[in-house]
Amino acid sequence: HITILTAAAYYRPVQKNEKPPFTFGYSTGEYFRVTGEILSVLGGLYFFFRGIQYFVQRRPSLRTLIVDGYSEVLFFVHSLLLLSSVVLYFCGQELYVASMVFSLALGWTNMLYYTRGFQQMGIYSVMIAKMILRDLCRFMFVYLVFLLGFSTAVVTLIEDDNEGQDTNISDYARCCQVKRGRTSYNSLYYTCLELFKFTIGMGDLEFTEKLQVQVCVCH
Known part of the structure; x- marks a missing residue:
């Protein structure tokens, strides 16, 4: 399933100035691609109904679901994302x-589920699951709180003008426009992305030139 899904995603149609659903080209490659897409959707439907069957029959509590049924939850979320992609495609999004x-x-992450039966690899699957459910989730919560807090502080300190910018477009579209021109930190979305780049060591401090309160800058 995951191999076919990977191939179908890699060879997805890319047509500029056109919105999905794209026109079908009657060629051998197109037939193979559509066949792979159909098989991928059937696999998504299988995981979707298997997840519903698991939740209905066992009726697990929240604690049991997090500790013992996290694999079923991941497979179910995988199927939801895949099926929602199909719906969005035919809706022209x-x-x-x-x-x-x-x-x-x-x-691909769910592939670790099938390594639990091996003596050498099973321990790693269990260890990663425990680490994600315990330490990593707590760390990500704390990190997101700090990221949001510092992003709002930077947006408040920056005083860029909005001249020449369309105020009716979304933050994502404005972010794309900003990347092609000068940097603007009026958008909370863009500021969060830039501060995340600081976390992985790819950011810069060019926004400090626009600060009106320079005492807030840490040298």
Whole structure:
């Protein structure tokens, strides 16, 4: 399933100035691609109904679901993302690519589930699951709180003008426009992305030139 989904996602149609659903080209490659997409959707439906069956029959509590049923939850979320990608595709939304990408990444992560039966690899699967459920979730919560707090502080300190910018477009579209021109930190979305780049060592401090309160800058 995941191999076919990867191939179908890699060879997805990319046609500029056109919105999905794209026209079908009657060629051998197109037939193979569509066949792979159909098989991927059937696999998503299988995981979806298997997840519903698991939740209905066992009726696990929240604690049991987090501790023992996290694999079933991941498979169910994978199927939801995959099926939502299909719905978005036929609704003419380009966001279907984002849903498909997250589904693909989660599908490869779920491959660790099948290593639990091996003596050498099973311990790593259990260890990673325990680490994610305990330490990593707590760390991500604390990190997101700090990221949001410092992002709002930076947006408050920056005093960029909005001349020449369309105020009716979304933050994501404005962020794309900003990347092609000068940097602007009026957008909370863009500021969060830039501060995240600081976390992984890829950011810069060019926004400090626009601060009106320079005492807030740490040298």
